[in-house]
Amino acid sequence: MSGKITLIIDGQEIEAEIGQTILDAADAAGVYIPRLCAMKGLSPHGSCRVCTVHVNGRPQAACTQPVAPGMSIENETPELKAHRVSVIDMLFVEGNHYCMFCEKSGNCELQAVAYRLGILAPQHDYMFPCRGVDASHPEVFIDGNRCILCGRCVRASQELDNKNVFQFVGRGIHKRLTFNAPNNLSQTDLAGIDKAVDSCPVGAILRKGTAFSVPIGQRLYDNEPIGSEIESGRRTNDRQV
Amino acid sequence: MSTKITIEPVTRVEGHGKVTIHLDDNNQVERARLHIVEFRGFERFIQGRPFWEVPVTIQRLCGICPVSHHLAAAKAMDRIVGVDVLTPVAEKMRRLMHYGQIFQSHSLHFFHLCSPDLLFGFDADVAIRNVIGVAQKHPELAVQGVMMRKYGQEIIKATAGKKIHGTGAIPGGINKNLSIEERDALLKDIDQQIEWAQGAVKLAQDYTVSHLDEALAFANFPSHHLSLVREDGAMDLYHGNLRAIDAAGETVFDQVDYANYTNYIAEEVRDYSYMKFPYIKSIGPEDGWYRVGPLARVNACNFIDTPLAEASRQAFMAVTEGKPNNLSLAYHWARMIEVLHAVEKIQLLLHDPDLQGTDLLLKGDRREEAVGLIEAPRGTLFHHYKVNEGGQVTMCNLIVSTTNNNEPMNRAVESVAKTYLSGQTITEGLLNHVEVAIRAYDPCLSCATHALGRMPLEVQVLDREGSVLDRRATR
Ligand code: SF4
Numbered sequence: 001m002s003g004k005i006t007l008i009i010d011g012q013e014i015e016a017e018i019g020q021t022i023l024d025a026a027d028a029a030g031v032y033i034p035r036l037c038a039m040k041g042l043s044p045h046g047s048c049r050v051c052t053v054h055v056n057g058r059p060q061a062a063c064t065q066p067v068a069p070g071m072s073i074e075n076e077t078p079e080l081k082a083h084r085v086s087v088i089d090m091l092f093v094e095g096n097h098y099c100m101f102c103e104k105s106g107n108c109e110l111q112a113v114a115y116r117l118g119i120l121a122p123q124h125d126y127m128f129p130c131r132g133v134d135a136s137h138p139e140v141f142i143d144g145n146r147c148i149l150c151g152r153c154v155r156a157s158q159e160l161d162n163k164n165v166f167q168f169v170g171r172g173i174h175k176r177l178t179f180n181a182p183n184n185l186s187q188t189d190l191a192g193i194d195k196a197v198d199s200c201p202v203g204a205i206l207r208k209g210t211a212f213s214v215p216i217g218q219r220l221y222d223n224e225p226i227g228s229e230i231e232s233g234r235r236t237n238d239r240q241v
Numbered sequence: 242m243s244t245k246i247t248i249e250p251v252t253r254v255e256g257h258g259k260v261t262i263h264l265d266d267n268n269q270v271e272r273a274r275l276h277i278v279e280f281r282g283f284e285r286f287i288q289g290r291p292f293w294e295v296p297v298t299i300q301r302l303c304g305i306c307p308v309s310h311h312l313a314a315a316k317a318m319d320r321i322v323g324v325d326v327l328t329p330v331a332e333k334m335r336r337l338m339h340y341g342q343i344f345q346s347h348s349l350h351f352f353h354l355c356s357p358d359l360l361f362g363f364d365a366d367v368a369i370r371n372v373i374g375v376a377q378k379h380p381e382l383a384v385q386g387v388m389m390r391k392y393g394q395e396i397i398k399a400t401a402g403k404k405i406h407g408t409g410a411i412p413g414g415i416n417k418n419l420s421i422e423e424r425d426a427l428l429k430d431i432d433q434q435i436e437w438a439q440g441a442v443k444l445a446q447d448y449t450v451s452h453l454d455e456a457l458a459f460a461n462f463p464s465h466h467l468s469l470v471r472e473d474g475a476m477d478l479y480h481g482n483l484r485a486i487d488a489a490g491e492t493v494f495d496q497v498d499y500a501n502y503t504n505y506i507a508e509e510v511r512d513y514s515y516m517k518f519p520y521i522k523s524i525g526p527e528d529g530w531y532r533v534g535p536l537a538r539v540n541a542c543n544f545i546d547t548p549l550a551e552a553s554r555q556a557f558m559a560v561t562e563g564k565p566n567n568l569s570l571a572y573h574w575a576r577m578i579e580v581l582h583a584v585e586k587i588q589l590l591l592h593d594p595d596l597q598g599t600d601l602l603l604k605g606d607r608r609e610e611a612v613g614l615i616e617a618p619r620g621t622l623f624h625h626y627k628v629n630e631g632g633q634v635t636m637c638n639l640i641v642s643t644t645n646n647n648e649p650m651n652r653a654v655e656s657v658a659k660t661y662l663s664g665q666t667i668t669e670g671l672l673n674h675v676e677v678a679i680r681a682y683d684p685c686l687s688c689a690t691h692a693l694g695r696m697p698l699e700v701q702v703l704d705r706e707g708s709v710l711d712r713r714a715t716r
């Protein structure tokens with residue numbers, strides 16, 4: 001089934017195509033819905049819940065929910081904002097996110113969404129995890145303490161690189177990113193140019209030798225908040241690295 | 242020893258200091274000690290972190306001179322990535338950043354912290370002897386201080402991206418050049434800044450010369466002096482080789498590649514202080530201590546390669562007939578000579594087209610160990626790292642400027658205590674003079690750089706059993 005339908009987001013009528021997700025339709029119409037685990041070019045994952053909207057009054061993940069005729073969607077409401085703030089807040093305190101010296105600062109989607117939502121300080125207590133780093137790969141550095149378990153690298157490796165470098169182990173609070181190798185990252189077939197390396201929204205997967213090479217003022221989110229590019233129709237949520 | 246007098250801060254802030262004065266049985270000062278709680282956690286904290294992160298991380302060690310740590314770490318990491326000589330634009334951008342830092346740090350110290358002492362006298366009421374007093378009595382000076390500091394900060398922003406805790410220097414180079422717009426904005430004010438810097442030197446010089454008797458009687462003691470100098474012996478605040486001279490100006494060592502500093506400098510641990518005591522190895526811990534910072538640098542160099550500062554240096558050296566100056570109070574004059582030198586260098590750099598170059602970064606063969614040194618505003622700053630194959634820091638040793646000046650500051654406090662303490666009663670005069678002596682060295686203690694120019698101090702006289710005989714606190 002294909003064809004155009006109309007739906008309503010925050011009282012505004014937009015056009016969408018049957019088969020699109022709410023997120024894709026909103027992007028195309030220049031409406032920004034915050035997201036973290038969704039990335040253009042990858043299959044949707046629906047895990048972070050940052051993109052939650054109300055569809056005819058019921059919460060749905062915009063990145064996985066297909067559009068349907070007659071949908072009335074709420075995106076920017078105080079209740080949804082509070083929900084997103086709470087989710088982002090938990091991601092911050094679950095990891096060690098020291099923006100002040102993280103090389104991803106200014107290019108980090110977690111930081112950028114937090115700024116856009118006006119988060120200044122966390123509401124929950126920091127958990128200060130100790131998940132370790134992996135420096136074994138000649139071109140890639142991994143800081144597990146910054147991983148937000150979005151699964152973008154897992155999918156990018158499979159879907160874009162045709163490899164299977166990353167995977168998750170454990171459940172719930174014990175869930176961790178790991179690699180398909182006995183000991184460390186250098187034993188995988190990950191290459192420095194792999195798309196998986198660029199897919200990480202935070203400073204958990206880093207390409208060695210690139211840190212701080214973009215000066216302050218010219219980084220991705222230095223001059224306008226994340227989502228501005230969608231609202232001005234310049235581009236969709238392609239990751240630009 | 243029967244009595245111990247303790248001077249300690251009321252407000253326990255990071256990097257606070259405490260002074261104890263130890264009396265013998267005849268109520269004479271036996272010795273004095275300055276205790277500085279130095280936060281050394283960084284040396285452990287960065288272990289395991291990637292080396293390229295360190296120049297940005299390590300500057301968080303200090304909110305007062307972060308640029309110095311940023312650059313010293315970057316210089317070490319240049320060598321880790323196998324780069325011994327940077328591209329012209331990278332080296333000059335870093336120099337510009339550094340001169341901006343020297344300029345703003347020294348200006349802040351002189352106008353906001355030190356000028357109240359010089360303008361109103363050490364014994365003046367603290368209600369007047371502060372930066373607000375300066376603003377009321379000498380508004381033009383207070384404004385100059387603010388504007389000079391701001392100018393230095395604008396330079397830091399143009400080179401590091403932010404006025405504080407920027408990211409400009411990266412291993413092997415720099416992440417930006419100076420745009421024409423940035424250059425022109427800075428050039429607009431340069432003549433005014435040079436004029437103000439000349440005025441500041443004159444103020445410090447006139448004060449020192451007209452109060453020479455007082456300066457000779459105040460924390461005046463011989464010491465070695467340590468500094469980086471250029472290969473031709475010129476003052477060089479960003480890069481050079483190590484030179485140490487003795488109190489009479491004789492060479493102890495010269496043109497030492499700082500990568501080998503451990504052959505020349507060692508650090509002694511003493512049970513009463515968290516801060517180590519560095520010394521010249523060949524002389525030993527007893528007598529091998531040395532001064533660093535503006536006084537040591539002006540004493541140690543053969544000349545300054547900018548004309549206005551060189552003329553000031555010659556006037557400075559003439560006071561001691563060409564021999565090293567060992568007066569603690571001469572630090573202020575030397576500091577202002579460096580302000581003038583820094584701003585002359587800034588002017589030269591702003592006119593240098595290399596700063597608009599685009600060749601920002603070099604790469605070489607990875608090394609496992611490296612040392613980076615810089616002449617920070619407060620003195621020689623040592624950064625030493627080992628890095629594993631994957632790029633993780635496995636060892637870090639820092640000798641910060643204030644640590645290098647540890648023993649001299651102890652001596653300065655002791656000298657002042659001997660002069661100004663009588664009996665077991667703590668006078669306002671003693672408090673003031675201890676404060677002024679410590680401040681001459683511009684140590685990076687938050688309490689020493691208290692916004693109103695007054696260190697939060699408490700003085701206690703204790704008897705043999707430790708009960709308090711007398712107490713006096715600053716307000
Ligand atoms: S490493 Fe990065 S991309 Fe992979 S799951 Fe963690 S945050 Fe997501």
Ligand code: FES
Binds near residue numbers: 035045050051061064
């Ligand atoms: S972006 Fe939709 S659940 Fe993460």
